[in-house]
Amino acid sequence: MPADQRTDDELLKASVHDAEAFAVFYRRHAEAVLAYLRQRTGDVETAADLTADVFAGAFAGRRRFKPRQEPARAWLFGIANNLLAMNRRKQRRALAARERLGVPRIEFQDEELERAEARLSALMQGNPLNALVADLPAEQRDAVLARVVDERDYDDIAREQDVSEALVRQRVSRALARLGGGMREGRQ
Structure with missing residues (x-):
């Protein structure tokens, strides 16, 4: 091309x-x-x-x-x-x-990071909703959970994430599109 x-x-x-x-x-x-x-x-x-x-x-x-x-x-x-x-x-x-x-910066060692990731994986497996959104990029996952699950307003999420409301809307939209595509693929 x-x-x-x-x-x-x-x-x-x-x-x-x-x-x-x-x-x-x-x-x-x-x-x-x-x-x-x-x-x-x-x-x-x-x-x-x-x-x-x-x-x-x-x-x-x-x-x-x-x-x-x-x-x-x-x-x-x-x-x-x-x-x-x-x-x-x-x-x-x-x-x-x-x-x-007076909170010191926490520096994690590789071993500590692995333990934290294992704990997070275990938590994710316990909730089917978390498993559903686990493959989304972090910013999309956070935005869609805040908007759909927590039913928060876009402007509230934008302030918390220190981004524009338009960007939050885009992240939610993309997350829902990805989730919808994954669900359609699972049914085929």
Whole structure:
């Protein structure tokens, strides 16, 4: 299949009605965004989470995107920088709260992590609902449990998770779609 020759601006404009156009935009820039965030955070997991949030934010904001003199990639990295700053503020608040409360940072050893994972697995097996959502990415699992099981409002979940309401809606929607697909596959 030949590479899509459309510009990033054209892809973002088309993505309002064509999800594949956004997928092309994502494939074009995901690696660069991940590398940038990995370099800035020093942590692969944080960088991967932030990269997902960057593209979720870009997808949610694609209707408002206006082509400018600078490339669309600059808009995307602007989103990345905003999320990086929010993540750092969140980390500083957590650190300040721990210090204020006198709670030391807990450093787990591999053996302790394995025991914790085993306990969590045992808990997950005891509740069929937890088993159902176990394969979802953590942010989708947390969002769908908070919304569907706990019946919380999207804005409440967004405040707790320190993300936008649109991102929470997207996570719930994606989780439900994945769960629905898994249920259909199980019936076949």
